[in-house]
Amino acid sequence: MNALARIFASPQGIVFFVAVLFALVLGLINPAFFTPATLIDLARNGLVTGIFALGVMMVLASGGIDVSHTAIGAFAMYATMKIVLGIDLDLPIIAYFVIAAVIGAGLGLINGVLIGGLGLNTLIVTLGTLSFFRGALLTFLGTTYITSVPREVINFSRTILIRIENAVGQMVSLPASFLVLVAVTIVLAIIMNFTVFGRKVYAIGGSEEAAQRIGIRIKRVKVMIYVIAGAIAGLAGMTHVTLSRMANPFDLVGMELNVIAAVVLGGARITGGHGTVLGTLLGVFVITMINTTLLMAGVPSYWQKFVIGCLIIVGTGLPIVIDRLARHRQRMKRPLEAG
Amino acid sequence: MALNLRKLTAGVALGAALIVGAGAVTHAQDAKHSIVTVVKLSGIAWFNRMEEGVKEYAAETGHDATQVGPASADAALQVQMIEDLIAKKVDAITVVPNSPEALEPVLGKALDAGIKVVGHEASSLQNVTYDVEAFDNAAYGRHLMEALAQAMGGEGEYAVFVGHLTAKTHNEWVDAAIAYQKEKYPNMTLVTDKLESNEQQQTAYQKTKELLRTYPNLKGIQGSAGEDVVGAALAVEEAGLDGKVKIVGTSLVSVAGPYLETGAIDMISFWDPAKAGIAMNKVASMAIEGKEITDGMDLGVEGYNAIKLDGKVLYGQAWVDVTTDNMNDYDF
Incomplete structure (x- = not known):
């Protein structure tokens, strides 16, 4: 009983529970849900959200928030395509991702300097840069869709890791861009768990005051956080191009709340200090599942947003309520034991 | 004569035109109309295409038809542009509004100043002379x-x-x-x-x-x-x-x-935004000349050959179907 309670109290536990419950209900309504093909579809559909979410998780863990990541991603993806088409050179696909990451890191640096350097509020700064980056993209880089993307990108989009048939005989495939998510996951997991920098991020998120007193150079760490988050957003943008096989400057912006919801659902707290790579991926999985399977469950379009909202409130609220109850119970117990 | 002169300066404001213009004033139909098309956003493929239509109309008729649009799709910027056009006393304004509601007051002002107003993609607009829609x-x-x-x-x-x-x-x-x-x-x-x-x-x-x-x-x-x-x-x-x-x-x-x-x-x-641009300008010209627009009328523009008139709103059948065969005819 105690162990079960502990699982419930941990954010990942509750998300996992929600995911399983949701999957069970879906499976009951539509047995076609329980197939490997569904899993592959989910992995494919959650790809861009997942990469974005990992960057946002790091920012949340440091006690900040970043709503500008989608604009960075859109800017990086469009600028990369413009540059490559402009120089007209055959580059390997990896170079595209490097260019996008560098552009993303550059934009992230602007966030970092404003937040870390000048000490401005993260929400205000990133709300500003969300509009700033997007405006700059549409004003200076263009508003036209790039539908004739380079051959390397098309070839990469057609590269498939796994290809299977689903229950009704349609092909379902996991594109090679899934490897980008895998790579970002591994690198970020190492940074957050096995480097001093990662520890500093959590320390700042836990208590900035305390972190400063133990000698952490907060400004420098914060700038670095936003640079890394920017680079990750750039990678997400480039991944988006390889999935859609076109670069639309109006894409991506608008999904930031979905990404933040996934991260929060995955156990990161807006107040900072908490957040894990695994939890975030779980949160992304749940959000993607909710977003892309309600149709299968026969939920009408108008109801889908309502259901998504309810699940986010329950998913993020329940762990906090359980946590508070547990503490309350502890407090009630203590005087008895003492007496 | 004083009245004629004022009309002239308002219309053409060019000394050189005075001699030619003296005759034109008596036949309003022959005068050069200044019609400005205000679009949602300048520089995007869609409205570049519309501008082609506006230019074609200007070249064909000799009227002073031009197109302007803000750098971002912002209703407030459109309001400013229309204010300027009212001050310049153009003959007609055709407009593709970013937000019809936001433009109502300034368009009302234009109508009060005797300027003809033609809308597009805005069948809900009240303060217009006519509104041209590509289709119902x-x-x-x-x-x-x-x-x-x-x-x-x-x-x-x-x-x-x-x-x-x-x-x-x-x-x-x-x-x-x-x-x-x-x-x-x-x-x-x-x-x-x-x-x-x-x-x-x-x-x-x-x-x-x-x-x-x-x-x-x-x-x-x-x-x-x-x-x-x-x-x-x-x-x-x-x-x-x-x-x-x-x-x-x-x-x-x-x-x-x-x-x-x-x-x-x-x-x-x-x-096709080019065709819509021409149709809007034609309707504006007809309004300036005081010609009536009737149900079933032919505007002489492809897709607007038998318009349906509903109140102030004109509907064409101006949809264009594109398949793999004719996709190369359109570059927007």
Whole structure:
């Protein structure tokens, strides 16, 4: 009983529970849900959200928030395509991702300097840069869709890791861009768990005051956080191009709340200090599942947003309520034991 | 004479024109009208194409027809531009508003100043002389459904997309299409509610994947936002269902081109902004000259040969259908 309670109290536990419950209900309504093909579809559909979410998780863990990541991603993806088409050179696909990451890191640096350097509020700064980056993209880089993307990108989009048939005989495939998510996951997991920098991020998120007193150079760490988050957003943008096989400057912006919801659902707290790579991926999985399977469950379009909202409130609220109850119970117990 | 002079300075304001102009004043029809088209946003392919139409009209008629538009799709910037045009005392303003409601006051001011106002994509505008719409939304929806039904052979399951469930135009297209299908093609069935793509290709893709999984016998998809058909086509292609699922909808060649080429998208429709630009300017000229516009009239512009007049709103049948055969005629 105690162990079960502990699982419930941990954010990942509750998300996992929600995911399983949701999957069970879906499976009951539509047995076609329980197939490997569904899993592959989910992995494919959650790809861009997942990469974005990992960057946002790091920012949340440091006690900040970043709503500008989608604009960075859109800017990086469009600028990369413009540059490559402009120089007209055959580059390997990896170079595209490097260019996008560098552009993303550059934009992230602007966030970092404003937040870390000048000490401005993260929400205000990133709300500003969300509009700033997007405006700059549409004003200076263009508003036209790039539908004739380079051959390397098309070839990469057609590269498939796994290809299977689903229950009704349609092909379902996991594109090679899934490897980008895998790579970002591994690198970020190492940074957050096995480097001093990662520890500093959590320390700042836990208590900035305390972190400063133990000698952490907060400004420098914060700038670095936003640079890394920017680079990750750039990678997400480039991944988006390889999935859609076109670069639309109006894409991506608008999904930031979905990404933040996934991260929060995955156990990161807006107040900072908490957040894990695994939890975030779980949160992304749940959000993607909710977003892309309600149709299968026969939920009408108008109801889908309502259901998504309810699940986010329950998913993020329940762990906090359980946590508070547990503490309350502890407090009630203590005087008895003492007496 | 003093009156004539004032008219002249207001109209042409050029000393050189005085001699020629003296005759023109007596025949208002022959005068050079200054008509300015205010668009939502300058520099994008759609309105560049409209400008081509405006220039063509100017070259053809000799009227002073030009196009302006703000650098960002902002109603406030359009209001400023129209204020300037009122101060310049142009003869007519044609406008594609970013937000019809936001422009009502300034357009009212223009009308009070004796300027003719012609709207486009804004049938709800009150302060206009006329409003020109490329087509009646319901008729367009039926047109798309007819195309889809033809492609599907008049039977089978289909689904429809709208950009947003709150987008009025998209819903009007789709509602009319569904009603038309029920009446004319009883062997076709709509599998689920209107789906929302958020005007994002990837959302349309994901929803289509889900549709195919849930309704394996799906044979047709009708899109509304420009991205809908593209996302649907990608999903169909990936699922290995090329040719089995017919896709028809509103889009542009610049967006849907690659999929039209492969035949993954059967047909896209849109209206030609150049033609709309010419039609707006023609209507503005007629209003300046005091000519009446009547139901069933021919504006002499392709697609506007038998207009339907409903109050102040004129509807054409100016949709353009594009398949793999004629996609190279359109560069926007």
